[in-house]
Amino acid sequence: MNIWPWIYLLRDARQGIARYPLSALAVVIIVAFTAIVAGGTGLLLGASTSAAALLERQAEVRVFLRPEANPEVVAREARQIPGIQDVQVISRAETLSLMEKAFSSRVNLSQVFAENPFFDSLRVQVKDASQVFAAVRGLESLPGVDEVVDAQAYVEPLLRLSQFLRRAGLLAVAAVTAVAALVVAVTWQVALQSRLPEIRAKSLLGTPPIRQLAQASLEGGLLGLLGGLLAAWVQVFYLSALAQGLAAAVPFFQLVPPYGFFTLLILLGSFLLGSCSAMAAAYRVLREVD
Amino acid sequence: MAPDAPLVELEKVTFTYLGQEKPLFKGLSLRLQKGEWLSITGPSGSGKTSLLRMLYGAVFPLEGEVRVLGTPVDRRSRYRLRRQMGLVFQSFELLPRKTVLENVVYGAEILGWPPRRAREKAEQRLADVGLLPLKDRRPGTLSGGEQQRVGLARALIHEPPLILADEPTGNLDPANARNVFEILWELKERWGSGVVLVTHSRDLVEWSQGQHLELGRL
Numbered sequence: 001m002n003i004w005p006w007i008y009l010l011r012d013a014r015q016g017i018a019r020y021p022l023s024a025l026a027v028v029i030i031v032a033f034t035a036i037v038a039g040g041t042g043l044l045l046g047a048s049t050s051a052a053a054l055l056e057r058q059a060e061v062r063v064f065l066r067p068e069a070n071p072e073v074v075a076r077e078a079r080q081i082p083g084i085q086d087v088q089v090i091s092r093a094e095t096l097s098l099m100e101k102a103f104s105s106r107v108n109l110s111q112v113f114a115e116n117p118f119f120d121s122l123r124v125q126v127k128d129a130s131q132v133f134a135a136v137r138g139l140e141s142l143p144g145v146d147e148v149v150d151a152q153a154y155v156e157p158l159l160r161l162s163q164f165l166r167r168a169g170l171l172a173v174a175a176v177t178a179v180a181a182l183v184v185a186v187t188w189q190v191a192l193q194s195r196l197p198e199i200r201a202k203s204l205l206g207t208p209p210i211r212q213l214a215q216a217s218l219e220g221g222l223l224g225l226l227g228g229l230l231a232a233w234v235q236v237f238y239l240s241a242l243a244q245g246l247a248a249a250v251p252f253f254q255l256v257p258p259y260g261f262f263t264l265l266i267l268l269g270s271f272l273l274g275s276c277s278a279m280a281a282a283y284r285v286l287r288e289v290d
Numbered sequence: 291m292a293p294d295a296p297l298v299e300l301e302k303v304t305f306t307y308l309g310q311e312k313p314l315f316k317g318l319s320l321r322l323q324k325g326e327w328l329s330i331t332g333p334s335g336s337g338k339t340s341l342l343r344m345l346y347g348a349v350f351p352l353e354g355e356v357r358v359l360g361t362p363v364d365r366r367s368r369y370r371l372r373r374q375m376g377l378v379f380q381s382f383e384l385l386p387r388k389t390v391l392e393n394v395v396y397g398a399e400i401l402g403w404p405p406r407r408a409r410e411k412a413e414q415r416l417a418d419v420g421l422l423p424l425k426d427r428r429p430g431t432l433s434g435g436e437q438q439r440v441g442l443a444r445a446l447i448h449e450p451p452l453i454l455a456d457e458p459t460g461n462l463d464p465a466n467a468r469n470v471f472e473i474l475w476e477l478k479e480r481w482g483s484g485v486v487l488v489t490h491s492r493d494l495v496e497w498s499q500g501q502h503l504e505l506g507r508l
Contacts, residue, residue, distance in 0.1 A: 206373030
């Protein structure tokens with residue numbers, strides 16, 4: 001196999017980039033910006049997905065009992081309700097102890113109250129979020145139950161918001177990528193117009209269009225990769241720090257980005273964005289030449 | 291390709307540009323054998339350049355068949371055929387950022403030759419056209435005649451069996467034009483190539499003593 005055409009192709013691609021540094025820089029910046037937007041949205045979507053998953057797992061219900069109720073009896077009856085996975089009795093002494101710990105920095109509860117003001121309660125684990133509503137109904141109907149508290153009232157709107165944000169984020173990324181692809185293609189087309197004599201000469205000397213397309217695609221891909229590297233650097237050092245800050249500030253917002261895969265995806269996406277846009281531009285220019 | 295097969299064969303070719311009703315030429319047939327010289331003349335708009343473009347697959351006939359080097363010229367074969375022939379143009383088509391030597395080497399690189407062989411052949415061809423001393427110059431610093439000789443060296447680096455030339459001396463003064471033709475003639479004689487030349491010059495047609503096709507307006 002003759003490898004020389006491929007070596008010449010690589011050299012021509014490198015020279016092509018070096019000859020038009022401003023258009024090359026423009027492509028790198030556009031691709032980097034797109035990759036940062038897409039990557040940042042990806043990171044936030046990943047975080048919101050994990051937050052949503054966490055919320056979906058919040059199938060825990062608290063049951064507060066009347067003073068006269070026997071917690072063990074109510075717990076036994078509660079375990080018979082369909083959808084309930086586990087029931088744990090929290091005695092009033094345990095509740096007081098927990099509260100003392102929670103308020104220890106501000107007040108000593110045992111000094112404030114002459115006797116324990118809390119009642120016994122049950123911590124009920126429902127099998128999944130979809131069964132919470134029925135389980136709550138069942139628990140409320142049990143004798144000795146004073147109040148049933150569950151998180152469904154705010155979990156569902158949060159889940160809906162998370163789903164909306166996911167859809168909107170994906171649409172925004174698609175729109176930004178499409179605009180970037182068009183801008184990169186136009187930048188390439190302008191750059192290729194100034195190379196028309198070279199393209200025409202190559203064509204007349206018998207260079208098949210596929211090789212000219214391959215050269216443009218390689219040049220675009222290399223510049224895209226540079227943009228991707230820039231974007232990956234920004235993601236890893238800045239955006240993820242921002243997202244971790246958010247994670248610390250917002251409950252349920254956990255950020256565990258798969259860095260290796262995530263970076264690989266950004267690099268591959270940037271390479272493809274640069275490569276395909278350049279190829280599309282070269283295709284149009286070649287059609288004019290021959 | 292069979293050894294005695296014609297280099298160029300046109301069979302009842304009719305050509306018209308898209309959107310035009312009147313053909314530039316109709317039912318044209320011709321043959322060019324190895325070592326022959328064909329000059330094509332005619333007034334502007336008679337289809338001289340179109341006929342040549344048809345031979346390297348830039349345009350295609352409405353009717354009839356065009357065979358070059360034994361192969362029908364179509365969209366798939368045209369680039370392979372171009373690599374086998376030598377194309378010389380009035381506008382030189384040189385790459386301004388490359389040196390004279392790099393321009394000529396470029397012709398060989400498109401053929402996939404390794405660098406050493408490409409460079410040796412390029413220097414040899416530049417010597418043939420008398421430009422070896424100027425090999426490190428850029429095309430923009432050369433005269434029109436010199437640029438055309440660089441174009442000639444690049445097109446003929448691979449000793450093509452068929453040379454197509456479209457008014458290669460159109461931009462040159464008579465002395466330079468004569469010089470380019472003498473080089474073309476000498477290389478053709480050396481390799482036994484066939485030449486198809488589009489020209490306005492009656493003198494050159496007579497000087498070449500080859501076949502002559504005069505196109506007129508239909």
